[in-house]
Amino acid sequence: MTAVHDVDFTLEYPYTRSTGPIVGPWLTGLRDGRILGLRVGGRVVCPPVEYDPDTGVSTSPDDLTEVGPAGTVTAWTWVCAPTSKHPFAQPFAFAQIRLDGADTAMLHAVDAGDMAAMSTGMRVVARFRPERRGAVTDVYFVPGDEPPPPVEADPDAGSVETTEHLIGVRIREPLFPFRARFARGLLEGRILGQRSPADGKVHVPSRGYDALNRVAMGPEHDVEVADVGTVTSFTEIAPIQYHGQTETEPWIRCSVLLDSADTTVGGIDVRHIGVEEFRVGMRLRMVWKPEGERDVSAIENRWGGITGGVYERWEPTGEPDVDPELLKDHPF
């Protein structure tokens, strides 16, 4: 993306959960076509939990007991425009359902077809999905009392001890004004910082304010800084593989104090200089990508500085090193 754009980022991870001694049997039950409640404190709660919800006293899996499959709606809401994360593609109801034999209501989904079919006090009954994996979504509810067809449980399937959940959030927002000017500057081949009106220090990239002196900085405080500077800090990273990681080979991540700036620019990735010759105090120059090939899509409001999308590489200037002692104020 070779223009300044709004932030559009999806934060997403496939979490793995261990189910424990009560929720595990409950999910196993759903997979096998049974809904379990738990006798605790003189009543039956569903879904079952590891503790008395009123007192925190521990419960026992020995007190699990089958409930349902039919029950009564005690409250409901209609979802007119389901998203991909909802249990149905078509409009449906989320309802509190007190299953027969249980004393508490469970939040679940009712495939009622039409909002007019929903009412508090109505009867609903479980339906088990053909493909079940030991998840709360293995079951759903429909209006009526007619028992579900029997489910054939796989006797070798074992108990459900872990569950997996791809959890994510999509973040869309405009760039803050300074961040947008910073990104536009990079597209034009200029590195923009801001000079604090409080103490004259130049922040690169700026947050749009001087946090130490608590003063705002606007376009009138923008200054251009050099694309040449001094390494103040670096790490060689051997990439750990995780969800979304695209790096496979070790590389150097460094911070550079650009000439005429007072803050270091972190997160600069160097792939064309060997770690054996890399050092604090080394003078580097940024070699820009050609205008038109620069990409600032990695610049967000709270993430991304001089991104790899705008430079070909950083190369030694050949100047003598700066004495690390003079960089003591910039170990970040």
Added chain:
Amino acid sequence: MARPCAVVGIGQTLYRRRRGDVSLDGLVREAALAALTDAELTFADVDAVVIGKAPDALEGVIMPELSLCDALGAVGKPIHRVHTAGSVGASTAISAAVLVESGRYDTVLTVAYEKQSEGNATWALSGGRSGGQAAGGTFAPWIREYIRRSGAPEHIGWLVAVKDRLNAVKNPYSHLRIPDITVEKVRESPMLWDPIHFLESCPSSDGAAAMVLAGGERARRSARPAWVLGHAKRTEITTFPGRDTVRPRAGVECAAALYASVGITDPRRQIDAAELYVPFSWYEPMWLEGHLIAEEGEGWKMTDSGATALDGDFPVNCSGGVLSSNPIGASGMIRCLEAANQVRGTAGDYQVDGARVALAHAYGGAAQYFAMWIVGSSLDVLA
């Protein structure tokens, strides 16, 4: 003047790479129930609950203080959540102590946890983006700068790694147990982030820690109180011109405020045991200096001389420390709990003989959040 607060119960889970036998609720309850049992109390005796954990992205459970409310017996009671990244366990303990000291509540249950196996800390610390440098990648250059400034020899980090892992063998809750660890094995282990070797790094653990804090009559009647003599928290922002990440000013000021509040003028002599947050070996000497226990440039000499060993004059991380068990959100509370363990005389095989004053410390973020407390075997132990 705040009224006195005591630790009257402590509880821990076993720390493991993965506690697949329990749910998140079950993990947290294991520590809470152990602390209540130790205090000879039940949930019914608790007036308020304070919980802490590292950022929600580690497990993907958003606002767990809501879902854990019932699990911690807090129905109808106040429950608070504290957020200060890796230092959160100690910040949480301090927040709970303040609730007692203020006189608002008599008995407060505080719990901190992490179930790292459910997610991926490097992913979470990378903001969910590719190219994460991990905590070690952040701290390694600052460690190198410490070495440059202090002239410390390279074996200092190896010594810390060996000492803490051998201490951990004496702790029944430890995650890492490496009884045959040696300096040679540390030195030969893979280099992760120069100069940090694999065996100089903390593990990724599941676990929870809990304490019951009490004031008034309940504290006075406790069979084994650890009195909270003082505490301090300080924070600085991540980046600003002139920020010293090697010796952060917030850490120096946090320690100075803590010592002044309890009348400590010579921490090395007046403190009998310390639990410092050392996730990478070199942070032992760095915090000895950064928290005013040693003069600048002298911390590594304490490590080198054996002063920080279990039988040294300033024992550090007798429990095995963060290097041996690291359920991130709980790690700071474990420091506070282990300090209490020492002054109560209940630290078992890693007990420091006659410990009466103990220091606990945690740091978090980019070495920018600090939380410290000092506990004593009696209220007048420093008088």
